[in-house]
Amino acid sequence: MIRSAYYGRFGGSFVPEILVPALESLEAAFLDAQADPTFVAELETLLRTYAGRETPLYQCRQLGRETDSRIWFKREDLLHGGAHKTNQALGQGLLAQRLGKTRLIAETGAGQHGVATALTGAVLGIPTRIYMGAADIERQQPNVQRMRLMGAEVVPVTQGGATLKAAINEALRDWSASYATTHYLLGTVAGPHPFPLIVREFQRVIGREARAQFLEATGRLPDAVVASVGGGSNAIGIFTDFIADAAVRLIGVEPAGEGLHTARHGATLQRGRPGVLHGCYTQILQDDEGQVQESHSISAGLDYPGVGPEHAQLQETGRAQYVGCTDAEAMAAFSLVARSEGIIPAVESAHAVAGALKLARTSDRPLDILVNLSGRGDKDLATVLRYQAEEAARGAANVVAAAGGIDAR
Amino acid sequence: MPAERYAAMFARLAERDELAFVPFFVLGDPSMEENLALISAAVEAGADGLELGLPFSDPIADGPAVQSAVTRALEAGTRISACWPLLRAVRNAHPTVPIGLLVYANLIVHAGVEAFVTQCAAAGVDSVVIPDAPSLEQAWFAEAFAKGGVALARILPPGADAARVQEVARSSAGYVYVTSRGGVTGADDTLQADSTAVISALQKEGAAPALLGFGIAQPTHVHAARAMGVAGAISGSAVVQRIGAHGTPAARRAAVVAFVREMKGATGPHPTANHPIAPRSANRA
Numbered sequence: 001m002i003r004s005a006y007y008g009r010f011g012g013s014f015v016p017e018i019l020v021p022a023l024e025s026l027e028a029a030f031l032d033a034q035a036d037p038t039f040v041a042e043l044e045t046l047l048r049t050y051a052g053r054e055t056p057l058y059q060c061r062q063l064g065r066e067t068d069s070r071i072w073f074k075r076e077d078l079l080h081g082g083a084h085k086t087n088q089a090l091g092q093g094l095l096a097q098r099l100g101k102t103r104l105i106a107e108t109g110a111g112q113h114g115v116a117t118a119l120t121g122a123v124l125g126i127p128t129r130i131y132m133g134a135a136d137i138e139r140q141q142p143n144v145q146r147m148r149l150m151g152a153e154v155v156p157v158t159q160g161g162a163t164l165k166a167a168i169n170e171a172l173r174d175w176s177a178s179y180a181t182t183h184y185l186l187g188t189v190a191g192p193h194p195f196p197l198i199v200r201e202f203q204r205v206i207g208r209e210a211r212a213q214f215l216e217a218t219g220r221l222p223d224a225v226v227a228s229v230g231g232g233s234n235a236i237g238i239f240t241d242f243i244a245d246a247a248v249r250l251i252g253v254e255p256a257g258e259g260l261h262t263a264r265h266g267a268t269l270q271r272g273r274p275g276v277l278h279g280c281y282t283q284i285l286q287d288d289e290g291q292v293q294e295s296h297s298i299s300a301g302l303d304y305p306g307v308g309p310e311h312a313q314l315q316e317t318g319r320a321q322y323v324g325c326t327d328a329e330a331m332a333a334f335s336l337v338a339r340s341e342g343i344i345p346a347v348e349s350a351h352a353v354a355g356a357l358k359l360a361r362t363s364d365r366p367l368d369i370l371v372n373l374s375g376r377g378d379k380d381l382a383t384v385l386r387y388q389a390e391e392a393a394r395g396a397a398n399v400v401a402a403a404g405g406i407d408a409r
Numbered sequence: 410m411p412a413e414r415y416a417a418m419f420a421r422l423a424e425r426d427e428l429a430f431v432p433f434f435v436l437g438d439p440s441m442e443e444n445l446a447l448i449s450a451a452v453e454a455g456a457d458g459l460e461l462g463l464p465f466s467d468p469i470a471d472g473p474a475v476q477s478a479v480t481r482a483l484e485a486g487t488r489i490s491a492c493w494p495l496l497r498a499v500r501n502a503h504p505t506v507p508i509g510l511l512v513y514a515n516l517i518v519h520a521g522v523e524a525f526v527t528q529c530a531a532a533g534v535d536s537v538v539i540p541d542a543p544s545l546e547q548a549w550f551a552e553a554f555a556k557g558g559v560a561l562a563r564i565l566p567p568g569a570d571a572a573r574v575q576e577v578a579r580s581s582a583g584y585v586y587v588t589s590r591g592g593v594t595g596a597d598d599t600l601q602a603d604s605t606a607v608i609s610a611l612q613k614e615g616a617a618p619a620l621l622g623f624g625i626a627q628p629t630h631v632h633a634a635r636a637m638g639v640a641g642a643i644s645g646s647a648v649v650q651r652i653g654a655h656g657t658p659a660a661r662r663a664a665v666v667a668f669v670r671e672m673k674g675a676t677g678p679h680p681t682a683n684h685p686i687a688p689r690s691a692n693r694a
């Protein structure tokens with residue numbers, strides 16, 4: 001490898017030996033492409049004319065008005081494909097072409113990365129296969145249909161918990177047999193080096209734009225930048241160009257699921273231990289013997305027991321803070337954004353909004369808070385409506401129980 | 410010397426002009442009690458060495474058969490802490506048989522590398538191979554294994570370049586695990602890769618003897634391995650498939666014993682070694 005595979009003590013390339021040459025040639029091609037004006041221009045043109053960059057920076061008109069703080073959205077939800085994932089899928093797709101690969105494979109959890117890979121395969125004319133946990137296929141049907149409409153093959157993975165973790169395992173297995181002809185278009189800033197580097201560099205356009213837009217709008221920098229963290233690609237994307245601005249707080253919001261005191265959450269950085277998963281040494285949710293656990297989140301896109309190694313380092317150095325937000329808090333934020341701003345956010349992004357609102361409400365001074373609204377929530381309607389129906393039923397049961405109609409013990 | 414059981418095994422087999430046959434089991438598959446019985450039955454049926462896997466939740470180098478075996482073991486409640494006494498029991502029952510452990514990196518890192526090596530040595534494990542720790546990450550492990558007296562074996566995939574062959578030849582202890590196919594473990598009808606060039610390159614570098622694995626499922630594959638110049642063959646998927654395919658302990662045992670006999674029977678000189686055809690039926694007895 002040419003570049004270090006490590007972020008502090010986290011990172012590395014823990015893969016079968018057979019994949020090492022593929023990772024080495026990928027790293028070399030990426031570094032070469034970054035220095036090639038033709039490549040940079042082609043990606044820039046695709047992002048502008050096809051994907052719709054740059055995305056707007058929007059100052060919320062209603063949200064947070066009960067506090068003195070101002071909340072700003074970086075509108076990645078308006079990007080083609082419906083989420084920030086498109087930024088880096090297009091970048092990796094062009095890299096795959098540069099490497100002469102004739103097939104793309106990818107994993108997906110919520111389906112957003114699958115959709116981004118499918119549209120990349122379509123627009124670049126490369127056959128594409130997406131591995132997706134059978135449980136995720138169940139809860140993210142609209143994205144499955146989108147992928148198939150754009151010509152991608154969606155392969156259900158039934159091993160393990162049938163979620164994102166199992167889908168990554170399956171994609172890695174495929175790649176270890178197919179690397180000669182196939183590019184593994186990994187979807188987040190995790191995995192073996194050079195993926196965390198490549199995905200970060202293709203996603204940092206979010207923070208680069210947002211920083212310039214914010215300066216232009218206000219003449220200063222925000223007090224805090226807030227993003228949701230599953231694997232961590234949208235957070236790294238908006239954090240990176242603010243890392244050198246020491247006064248800007250960087251806050252990652254992890255899915256606290258049913259609560260950090262329960263076993264049902266995906267708060268890897270807050271509750272994990274260092275270990276090796278999917279090719280890198282990072283924080284992971286694991287049991288007392290090192291078996292990797294299943295995470296839980298109402299958001300399929302944050303439902304992952306690992307996290308990008310650079311986040312583990314940003315946490316360890318204290319440059320970024322990581323907090324949790326429960327399913328219930330995310331759902332409340334979702335409703336608030338929908339009703340007060342007329343925006344249906346992805347449930348992933350609703351976690352970031354919930355974190356921003358908490359910050360605004362507890363601050364003793366007015367803040368400018370920049371939120372990465374990483375995706376739109378059309379894919380989540382079934383999840384949200386089901387959650388609201390269950391809440392209504394629970395609420396009714398509680399009323400009956402409080403009235404003594406049911407033994408609530 | 411950590412590799413002395415391997416050295417003794419290879420020397421003994423060389424005298425008889427036989428390859429080593431090394432079956433692979435996942436510890437705790439299908440249960441702790443039955444696992445020990447199956448492993449012992451395999452040794453009694455002619456296995457020269459053993460390759461044993463600690464069950465891990467995310468076995469990225471393994472295909473469907475070994476994944477199913479891992480799932481069986483974990484669903485039966487197998488704890489890593491209980492695998493150490495099991496390994497000790499295998500060692501006590503078979504004092505001279507080389508025992509190799511296949512372990513994913515997280516189980517070692519989680520335990521702490523030095524503590525893990527100490528456990529291996531105490532349980533009588535001869536070697537460890539880490540399928541997701543390539544050359545790039547050997548520094549995490551090499552020193553602790555060397556100090557702890559447990560051999561750290563390396564995997565060499567088909568198509569490895571000269572630099573990789575040389576590096577693996579110099580660092581792999583006990584044996585070199587040469588894989589006969591790209592991709593993950595699995596039982597194939599035909600061997601996918603010809604490893605002859607890699608094997609002779611290893612020999613030129615003075616490497617430990619090579620065991621060929623990934624896809625070894627039939628006696629003809631052992632003949633082919635012999636023609637490539639390896640010192641032995643490892644069968645994993647084909648073994649654990651037999652455990653998964655049968656409903657009773659007796660049937661599982663019979664299937665494993667028959668397979669080991671058939672495969673071990675193919676390890677001697679064979680007149681049609683270069684023409685993989687039907688195995689000798691006499692070895693089924």
